[in-house]
Every structure is written in C-alpha cells, then in structure tokens.
Amino acid sequence: MATSATIHSHAAPQGFIRKYVFSLDHKVIGIQYYFLALIAVFVGMFLSLLMRIHLIWPTAVLPLIGEIKPETYLSLLTMHGTIMVFFVLTTAPQSGFGNYFLPIQIGAPDMAFPVLNMLSFWTTFVAFIVMIAAFFVTGGAPLHGWTGYAPLSALTNSGPGEQLGADLWITSIAIFCIASLMGALNFITTTLDLRAKGMTMMRMPLTCWAWFITAILGLLAFGVLLSAGILLLLDRNLGTSFYVPLVVVNGQVMGHKGGSPLLWQHLFWFFGHPEVYIAILPSMGVASQLLSTFSRKPIFGYKAMVYAIMAIGILGFVVWGHHMFMSGMSPYSAFAFSIMTMAIGVPSAIKTFNWLGTLHKGKIRFYTPMLFAIGFVSLFVSGGLSGPFLAQPVLDIPLHDTYFVVGHFHLIMGVASIFGIFGATYYWIPKMFGRMMSEGLGKLHFWITFVGTYAIFMPMHYLGMAGHPRRYSQLTEVAYLHNLIPVQTFMTYAAFITIAAQFIFLINLFWSMFKGPKASDNPWEATTLEWTTATPPPHDNFGGHTPVVYHGPYEYSVPGVAKDYVMQTDPAPVTAH
Amino acid sequence: MASLTPTIPIKLPETGRGGGGQPPVYHGGGDGGHGDGYPDYGQRLRRARLGLAIALAPIFMFFISITSAYIVRQGLPTFDDKTNSNIRDWIPVQLPLALLLLNTGLLAASSITAEFARRQITRQAALAPVRSIPGVSLGDERGFPWLYVTVLLGGGFLVGQWMAWQELAARGFYIATSASSSFYYLLTAAHGVHLAGGVLVLTYAAIVSLLHKPVEGRRIVVDVTAWYWHFMFLLWIGIFGLLWFMR
Numbered sequence: 001m002a003t004s005a006t007i008h009s010h011a012a013p014q015g016f017i018r019k020y021v022f023s024l025d026h027k028v029i030g031i032q033y034y035f036l037a038l039i040a041v042f043v044g045m046f047l048s049l050l051m052r053i054h055l056i057w058p059t060a061v062l063p064l065i066g067e068i069k070p071e072t073y074l075s076l077l078t079m080h081g082t083i084m085v086f087f088v089l090t091t092a093p094q095s096g097f098g099n100y101f102l103p104i105q106i107g108a109p110d111m112a113f114p115v116l117n118m119l120s121f122w123t124t125f126v127a128f129i130v131m132i133a134a135f136f137v138t139g140g141a142p143l144h145g146w147t148g149y150a151p152l153s154a155l156t157n158s159g160p161g162e163q164l165g166a167d168l169w170i171t172s173i174a175i176f177c178i179a180s181l182m183g184a185l186n187f188i189t190t191t192l193d194l195r196a197k198g199m200t201m202m203r204m205p206l207t208c209w210a211w212f213i214t215a216i217l218g219l220l221a222f223g224v225l226l227s228a229g230i231l232l233l234l235d236r237n238l239g240t241s242f243y244v245p246l247v248v249v250n251g252q253v254m255g256h257k258g259g260s261p262l263l264w265q266h267l268f269w270f271f272g273h274p275e276v277y278i279a280i281l282p283s284m285g286v287a288s289q290l291l292s293t294f295s296r297k298p299i300f301g302y303k304a305m306v307y308a309i310m311a312i313g314i315l316g317f318v319v320w321g322h323h324m325f326m327s328g329m330s331p332y333s334a335f336a337f338s339i340m341t342m343a344i345g346v347p348s349a350i351k352t353f354n355w356l357g358t359l360h361k362g363k364i365r366f367y368t369p370m371l372f373a374i375g376f377v378s379l380f381v382s383g384g385l386s387g388p389f390l391a392q393p394v395l396d397i398p399l400h401d402t403y404f405v406v407g408h409f410h411l412i413m414g415v416a417s418i419f420g421i422f423g424a425t426y427y428w429i430p431k432m433f434g435r436m437m438s439e440g441l442g443k444l445h446f447w448i449t450f451v452g453t454y455a456i457f458m459p460m461h462y463l464g465m466a467g468h469p470r471r472y473s474q475l476t477e478v479a480y481l482h483n484l485i486p487v488q489t490f491m492t493y494a495a496f497i498t499i500a501a502q503f504i505f506l507i508n509l510f511w512s513m514f515k516g517p518k519a520s521d522n523p524w525e526a527t528t529l530e531w532t533t534a535t536p537p538p539h540d541n542f543g544g545h546t547p548v549v550y551h552g553p554y555e556y557s558v559p560g561v562a563k564d565y566v567m568q569t570d571p572a573p574v575t576a577h
Numbered sequence: 578m579a580s581l582t583p584t585i586p587i588k589l590p591e592t593g594r595g596g597g598g599q600p601p602v603y604h605g606g607g608d609g610g611h612g613d614g615y616p617d618y619g620q621r622l623r624r625a626r627l628g629l630a631i632a633l634a635p636i637f638m639f640f641i642s643i644t645s646a647y648i649v650r651q652g653l654p655t656f657d658d659k660t661n662s663n664i665r666d667w668i669p670v671q672l673p674l675a676l677l678l679l680n681t682g683l684l685a686a687s688s689i690t691a692e693f694a695r696r697q698i699t700r701q702a703a704l705a706p707v708r709s710i711p712g713v714s715l716g717d718e719r720g721f722p723w724l725y726v727t728v729l730l731g732g733g734f735l736v737g738q739w740m741a742w743q744e745l746a747a748r749g750f751y752i753a754t755s756a757s758s759s760f761y762y763l764l765t766a767a768h769g770v771h772l773a774g775g776v777l778v779l780t781y782a783a784i785v786s787l788l789h790k791p792v793e794g795r796r797i798v799v800d801v802t803a804w805y806w807h808f809m810f811l812l813w814i815g816i817f818g819l820l821w822f823m824r
Binding site: 112113181184185188189192193219220221222223224226227228230231234238239240241242245246255257258259260263267270 | 623624627628631632634635636637638639640642643646649650653655656658666752753756759763767
C-alpha cells in the first residue's frame with residue numbers, strides 16, 4: 001500500500017543534463033527558478049544604481065557606460081521595473097520556493113505535471129534572455145516604463161528605445177505569460193489533487209495557501225496580459241489601431257486612427273493589480289510560517305488568515321481602476337474603485353493583527369529568518385499605510401506622478417516581498433542544500449538592509465508631498481527641485497550601502513552552500529512536512545513512503561506535550577506527564 | 578503556557594470526505610508507467626481532466642478580454658480630423674456568412690465525432706484487460722476511425738477559416754482596414770491557433786495508435802482533447818455570435 005517503494009512518478013534521473021539542466025524534479029526546477037531570480041535581481045539592482053547615480057550626478061561620465069542621457073534614464077527605469085516585477089518578484093517567491101516546497105509541504109512526490117513544470121522554467125528562461133537582448137539592439141531598451149503605456153509603446157518612432165527594443169520587451173512579456181500560465185496550472189492541480197492522506201485544505205501550511213491563491217490569480221491575470229501584448233504587437237507591426245488614436249509624431253501624421261490608449265491601461269491593470277498580489281502573497285505566506293515557527297506559537301487565527309488571503313485575491317481583481325484616476329475616469333467609477341481599494345485594507349489589517357497576535361507573548365527566537373519575517377511585517381505596515389491615501393482620487397491626483405507612489409510601491413510590493421524572499425532563503429537553504437547559513441553574516445545583512453531600505457524609500461514620501469515628479473532624469477535645472485537634491489543625495493548614499501550589503505548575502509549564500517555547518521533534518525524545530533524528511537530531500541521527497549498527516553501546521557507549545565512542537569505527521573505526541 | 582490552542586486536535590486522517598480525503602496510494606501518477614507493475618490510469622485521467630479544466634480558465638479570460646475590448650471599441654467615439662468632431666467610425670465587416678455557416682457546421686460535426694472517438698477509446702480502454710487474456714477475442718479491434726474523421730473535419734474548418742480570410746480580403750477588409758476587421762482577424766486567428774493545437778494533439782494520438790502502445794495512455798490524451806475540442810466549438814459559437822450579432 002502506502003509503503004510502496006516506487007511511488008514516484010518518474011525514476012531518478014541519470015546524467016548531468018537530465019539531473020541538473022532539463023530536470024523533471026520539482027526541487028531542481030525550484031532551485032533553477034531561484035538562481036534565475038538571483039541573477040535578475042542583481043541586474044535590476046545594478047540598473048537602479050545607475051539611476052541613483054544619475055539623479056545626483058547627472059553629468060557624470062561612468063566607466064564603460066558613458067554619460068546617461070535622459071532617454072537612457074527612461075530605459076533604465078523601464079528595464080529595472082520590468083525585470084524586478086516579472087523576473088524577481090513573480091519568479092522567486094512563487095515559482096522558486098513554491099516549486100520546491102509546495103509538493104513537499106502537502107506530502108506529494110512531485111508536481112502534478114513534471115514535464116510542464118520543466119517547460120515552464122525554460123520558457124521563463126527564454127523570456128529573460130529576450131528581455132535582456134533588448135539592451136543590445138539598435139536604439140537600446142524601451143523607455144515606456146514597466147507599464148508600457150500606449151501610444152508611446154505602440155508606435156515604433158516615438159523614441160530611440162521604441163524600435164526593436166520595445167518589440168523584444170513585449171515578446172518577452174508574452175513568453176513570460178505563457179510560462180506563468182503553465183506554472184499556475186501545475187500549482188493548482190498539485191494542490192487540489194496531490195495532497196497526502198490527512199492533509200485537508202485547512203491543514204495546509206499558510207505558505208501553501210498563499211501559493212495556491214497566487215496561482216489562481218496568475219491563471220486569471222496572465223491570459224489578459226497576453227491578449228493585451230498581442231494587441232500591442234499588432235498595433236506596432238501590422239498597422240492596426242487598437243490603442244493608437246489619430247496622433248502626430250515629430251510633425252508627421254501617423255496612419256493610426258480611432259484607437260484608445262485607455263484600452264491598454266484597462267487590460268494592463270486588470271493584470272497589473274493582481275500582479276501586485278502575485279508578488280506579495282507568497283511572502284505573506286512565508287512570513288506567517290516564520291513568525292509562528294520562531295515565536296513557538298500557533299499562528300493567531302489560522303482560518304482568518306486563509307479567508308484573508310482569499311479576500312485579498314478576490315478584491316485584487318476589482319480595483320485595477322485605482323491606477324487610472326489620473327487617466328480620466330467617470331467620478332462614479334472612480335468612487336467605486338476607491339471604495340473597493342480601501343476594502344482591501346480590511347483583510348490586510350486582519351493579517352497584520354494576526355501576525356502581531358502571533359508574536360505577542362511568544363518565546364521568540366531571533367534567528368535571521370525571523371528577523372526578516374518581522375522586517376516584512378514592518379515594511380508591509382509602512383508601505384501599506386500610504387495605500388488608503390492613494391486609494392482616494394482627490395489625494396491620488398496630486399500624488400500620483402510624484403515620488404510618493406514610488407515610495408509606496410517599493411516598500412509594500414518591492415522590498416516587503418524581497419524580505420519574504422530573504423526570510424525564505426535563510427529558513428529553507430538548510431533544507432535545500434543541507435548546510436546552515438551563517439547567523440552572524442545573516443544578521444549583519446538584515447540590519448543594513450532593513451535600515452538601508454527605510455533610508456532609501458521613506459524620504460520618497462516627503463519628496464512626493466513636496467511635489468517632486470517621478471520619472472524625471474535631471475533635477476538640477478528646476479528651481480524648486482534644486483532644494484530637494486540633498487534628500488536625493490542621502491537616498492543615493494543609502495542605496496550604495498544597501499547594495500553593498502547584498503554582497504554579504506551573496507557571500508553567505510555561496511559560502512554556506514558548500515562550506516556551512518551541516519544542517520540536521522529539522523534545525524528550526526518546525527512542524528511542517530518538509531522537516532520530516534531527510535536533508536536535502538531524496539528524489540521522491542519522502543524516501544519511498546507517503547506521509548500521513550494528523551495535525552494542523554502550527555502546533556507549537558501545545559499544553560501537555562513534552563516537546564514544544566508537534567510534527568504534522570506525529571500520530572500521538574509524547575505527553576509531559 | 579503561551580499557547581492559544583488549549584487542546585491538541587488529534588484527529589484520525591479524514592478520508593473520503595470531499596476535498597480533504599485523498600486516495601491513500603500513489604501508484605505511479607504523473608508521467609509514466611514506472612509504478613509497481615500497473616500504472617493507475619484512473620488517477621492519471623482524473624488529474625489530466627482537472628488540469629484541462631484549469632487550463633480552460635486562462636483561455637476563457639484571454640477571449641473575454643478581447644471580447645470586452647471589442648464591445649468597448651464599438652461604442653467609442655473617435656476624433657475625426659476632417660470634420661473636427663467626434664464621430665462613430667465603426668464600419669461593419671461584410672462577413673462571408675455562407676462560408677462561416679459551413680465552417681460552423683464542420684466544427685459542430687467534428688465535435689460530435691470527437692465525442693464518438695472519446696467514447697470509442699473509453700470502451701477500448703475498459704476492455705483492454707479482458708483483451709490481454711490469451712484466447713479471448715472481442716471481434717474487430719478498430720471500429721470506425723472517428724479520430725481520423727475528427728482530425729479531417731478540424732483541418733477542414735481551419736481551411737474554411739482561411740478561405741473566409743481570402744473572401745474578406747477580396748472585399749477590401751484587411752487587418753488594418755478598420756477596427757472591426759482588426760478584431761475579426763484577431764478573434765478568428767486566436768481561435769484558429771487554439772484549435773490547431775487540438776488538431777496536432779489528435780494527430781499525435783492517431784499516430785501513436787499505430788505503435789501498439791497501451792490503449793489506456795492514449796485514451797487520456799483523446800479524452801482530454803475531446804473535452805478541449807467541445808470547448809473550442811462553444812468558443813467558436815460565442816465568437817461567431819459576437820461577430821454576427823454585434824457587427
């Protein structure tokens with residue numbers, strides 16, 4: 001029966017190519033995704049470094065790169081946003097850690113469709129290569145921002161990067177959509193069909209719930225982005241007018257007529273807003289997991305957490321209009337979108353209070369992953385509180401095109417999600433590679449990054465309220481912006497230090513992977529299924545048997561039990577009597 | 578005690594109760610027959626059907642987004658530089674109705690034959706264990722080639738759609754001629770690509786049928802593709818209805 005030695009869907013692969021390159025093993029694919037995101041995050045970070053240097057030294061001539069022209073600045077901005085959103089925030093927490101740990105945490109030997117899983121990774125890889133190629137074609141990378149607003153993005157002569165570079169950008173996004181759809185299909189089927197005996201939906205760790213709901217969001221959102229991208233490619237290359245109205249570029253009347261730039265915005269943000277939750281939900285799941293484990297307490301309000309994730313997912317599909325208050329919209333629609341947006345504050349607050357409730361009176365163990373989980377909550381609150389302001393059209397209209405919005409989304413979507421990724425990395429690397437990461441370097445990395453990110457992104461709110469427009473490459477020419485240059489200078493220096501600290505992480509990661517102290521099977525004394533198996537897990541995850549689950553995921557400090565944690569697979573915990 | 582749950586909720590594993598209970602064994606699910614002797618085709622079929630049902634959601638969203646763009650664009654006033662005012666510039670496409678009705682008939686017929694192919698291979702798969710007993714004969718192995726007929730009818734539909742494009746071009750409607758013709762080409766092309774995918778998979782299943790592989794594995798492919806095919810037929814009815822009634 002369940003102890004059959006051949007439960008795995010495919011035999012362990014032989015040879016380097018099948019084992020590490022075109023592997024069907026969800027663990028290898030998860031690691032591939034993680035390292036793809038790691039490369040992407042350093043590319044994206046390098047672009048932001050160039051932008052920050054340019055903002056305070058606009059005429060500086062950089063080695064190898066030369067002087068940054070205004071259009072180059074817009075290219076940097078576009079590629080920074082695109083790479084970070086798609087290839088880091090979507091790729092690492094969902095496709096990376098989700099791929100590795102979703103099957104293990106629900107007690108499955110692999111994903112439901114391993115071949116599809118492999119295709120999904122390699123399609124993402126192709127998308128990344130195509131995206132990077134945009135830097136190296138005539139005219140360079142596109143300058144329409146990660147949101148690709150038409151008609152700027154829909155005309156081939158609207159700027160130097162809008163030639164082949166923009167076509168590559170759209171093609172890459174379209175390929176990425178297909179990859180994400182394949183991944184989402186796999187995640188949902190796996191969660192619904194491959195749970196171990198006793199693993200009811202309401203016994204799944206909150207990480208699994210987050211990955212599951214995120215996959216549903218991706219499933220419904222990426223198809224729409226794909227259609228939007230195809231329409232854009234048609235406008236650019238076949239002369240259609242989906243997005244382009246009658247328009248004059250450089251004194252020349254273009255052939256397009258009657259299209260609607262707002263159509264692009266509707267289609268894009270119908271994807272774009274759920275995308276924000278695709279980036280943040282997996283990190284919320286990781287934070288829940290870590291806070292419970294390291295507080296040695298059950299998560300406060302497990303069911304409320306599950307329903308809050310669902311509510312955020314559902315509401316996330318009806319608020320896209322709040323990105324378009326500036327674009328012209330009926331006040332009635334704006335009102336409806338505003339109310340719905342503020343309604344998201346309710347499940348978000350439920351989650352925040354439950355995290356704080358979990359910490360309250362816990363026997364907290366301040367390991368590095370825990371620090372990042374607490375840092376996540378801090379950033380989520382700081383970034384989240386500016387949300388209700390921007391949700392109101394009267395406040396959004398003056399703030400929308402300023403640094404206020406940049407500060408808002410970097411804190412809540414960018415850095416908060418990154419902190420979730422860091423927390424997950426420090427927490428799960430011991431399971432993935434069998435070696436502990438250095439606590440000393442980890443804590444150093446945490447404190448510099450935590451203080452550093454606040455130092456970079458908090459002042460942006462003040463800049464925004466002072467009326468500092470975003471996307472401007474040069475500030476020195478304008479009198480009222482001139483007084484704000486010291487703030488920009490401070491942020492740039494903070495960015496130097498924070499970026500430098502990421503190399504501490506990189507060193508820690510690679511050093512630990514090969515030379516770190518050996519990790520036990522359950523170094524954090526956690527309860528979920530990945531800690532019941534060997535470190536690192538064998539090819540079929542559980543070494544030939546299927547786990548049977550008896551408990552919820554967060555049974556810590558249960559009264560009357562000898563140890564302060566009860567494994568999910570423990571049929572009868574030893575009592576303390 | 579710091580705990581917020583005063584008791585341990587130790588329950589026996591729940592089985593057979595809706596979403597929670599799981600069949601206890603994994604006999605080689607997923608890709609292949611590496612299980613202990615006999616792969617569990619029933620479970621693989623259920624998983625493949627679930628995967629298909631989930632995969633239909635983004636396809637549906639894809640066409641819904643284009644459909645909503647169609648409806649919005651149709652009612653959108655456009656600035657006209659000659660009269661300096663906002664006008665409605667939606668020109669109805671002159672659809673080759675007879676050809677499109679013929680294509681619809683072909684696709685409807687192929688949906689029916691796909692269902693026959695699905696039921697035929699289900700029967701064959703059910704009888705496969707009996708057939709493997711030496712000395713037992715169940716008469717004619719093959720039966721009517723519904724699979725090939727479906728592939729032919731599907732191919733016929735795609736050729737017909739191509740002819741409809743030619744017809745449209747002959748009437749002066751190219752992809753960039755007007756918003757309505759852009760949407761016509763876009764919707765029919767997107768549907769055609771999706772249907773071509775189904776044709777490829779059924780062709781694969783038909784070729785594999787010549788290789789004497791176990792019929793159960795092929796049955797999963799045919800079953801799932803037949804459901805996909807029905808969806809593609811309904812989708813075409815929706816697209817055709819949109820193009821005709823909202824032209």
